[in-house]
Amino acid sequence: MEIGKVGIVGAGQMGNGIAHVFALSGYNVILNDISEDALSAAVRQIEGNLERQVTREKITTDARQEALERISTTLKLPDLGQSDLIIEAATERETIKTAIFEDLMPHLAPHTILTSNTSSISITRLASRTDRPEKFMGFHFMNPVPIMELVELIRGIATDEETFKSCLAVVDRLGKTAASAEDFPAFIVNRILMPMINEAVYTLYEGVGSVSSIDSSLKLGANHPMGPLALADFIGLDTCLAIMNVLHDGLADTKYRPCPLLTKYVEAGWLGRKSKRGFYDYRQDPPVPTR
Ligand SMILES: CC(=O)CC(=O)SCCNC(=O)CCNC(=O)[C@H](O)C(C)(C)COP(=O)(O)OP(=O)(O)OC[C@H]1O[C@@H](n2cnc3c(N)ncnc32)[C@H](O)[C@@H]1OP(=O)(O)O
Numbered sequence: 001m002e003i004g005k006v007g008i009v010g011a012g013q014m015g016n017g018i019a020h021v022f023a024l025s026g027y028n029v030i031l032n033d034i035s036e037d038a039l040s041a042a043v044r045q046i047e048g049n050l051e052r053q054v055t056r057e058k059i060t061t062d063a064r065q066e067a068l069e070r071i072s073t074t075l076k077l078p079d080l081g082q083s084d085l086i087i088e089a090a091t092e093r094e095t096i097k098t099a100i101f102e103d104l105m106p107h108l109a110p111h112t113i114l115t116s117n118t119s120s121i122s123i124t125r126l127a128s129r130t131d132r133p134e135k136f137m138g139f140h141f142m143n144p145v146p147i148m149e150l151v152e153l154i155r156g157i158a159t160d161e162e163t164f165k166s167c168l169a170v171v172d173r174l175g176k177t178a179a180s181a182e183d184f185p186a187f188i189v190n191r192i193l194m195p196m197i198n199e200a201v202y203t204l205y206e207g208v209g210s211v212s213s214i215d216s217s218l219k220l221g222a223n224h225p226m227g228p229l230a231l232a233d234f235i236g237l238d239t240c241l242a243i244m245n246v247l248h249d250g251l252a253d254t255k256y257r258p259c260p261l262l263t264k265y266v267e268a269g270w271l272g273r274k275s276k277r278g279f280y281d282y283r284q285d286p287p288v289p290t291r
């Protein structure tokens, strides 16, 4: 099926990046959130990121303008009902995601493909709560979306071949590369990346190194573009903790036990860049380590 109109639920850092890349590739995008502030912040972020691409001569001014004109926003979830493809990119909590799909269902066109950008939650379980498990799959972008090449495509147990092929064609048109992952907790990227981040937090918790020494070690000693604690702040510590909990519960192995220090940061509301404080304090420039 040819996809033209795309609905995106959740206008946080992933939702705005997803809207950006779809609009730039010629899709009409409708972006939804429960908060008007989140929608206006998302549009500002998209404008800024498109402008940066113009400055760096990656895109033309016309392409920027056309992309912005293809994006509309709404607080009303039913407005997404006539989309060919919906990507849910709301907070990483299963109850939130299932409630969104339940609210969407009565308004959906029969042909609409439903997907989730979840980092870890079972696609099969999310799909089973909808009226179209065969037209449901995981469509997992990486952060920052305009830059990262990979999209993980995750089939639930019931996903049909036509749905998979339609999503694969979309990934191609976005100029990104798809990796197919089986539906097990946290799929491929986060199954490997998140235990490393969690181990970095344990390394901090046990006093083996400070925030700076841990991040410098992985940057300079293993050529990672960001240290693991800076990356955790970038992803969002709430999202990191949610993913570790899915791994721990879903695989029932103590090696996935979330570090108590990660839990403490989340309990404090120190969620990383998005709340201006995490392993670094971003209220100062340059950011200052909090330990
Ligand atoms: C949690 C999940 O479910 C899955 C995940 O996403 S896991 C997270 C995966 N992501 C990563 O691992 C990111 C690791 N970090 C990096 O790759 C790099 O540090 C980075 C790309 C974020 C920044 O790179 P950098 O070299 O330090 O900075 P900088 O030179 O300013 O930026 C590089 C490019 O990224 C762009 N960029 C940086 N931050 C950006 C942002 N937040 N949004 C959009 N674009 C951004 C810049 O514009 C620049 O673009 P061009 O190359 O086209 O000019």
Ligand SMILES: NC(=O)C1=CN([C@@H]2O[C@H](COP(=O)(O)OP(=O)(O)OC[C@H]3O[C@@H](n4cnc5c(N)ncnc54)[C@H](OP(=O)(O)O)[C@@H]3O)[C@@H](O)[C@H]2O)C=CC1
Residues within 6 Å of the ligand: 009, 010, 011, 012, 013, 014, 015, 032, 033, 034, 035, 038, 089, 090, 091, 092, 093, 096, 100, 117, 118, 119, 120, 140, 141, 142, 143, 234, 235, 236, 239, 274
């Ligand atoms: N951060 C990352 O690096 C990556 C995250 N993901 C996944 O993408 C999804 C979104 O993550 P991210 O963008 O980082 O999170 P953010 O916290 O930045 O954004 C989530 C957005 O969803 C909104 N939201 C919450 N409930 C609803 C709802 N019922 N309807 C519509 N919008 C809602 C939130 O609003 P409010 O703030 O008002 O609650 C917020 O604006 C998660 O599933 C995450 O696991 C995937 C790849 C990478």
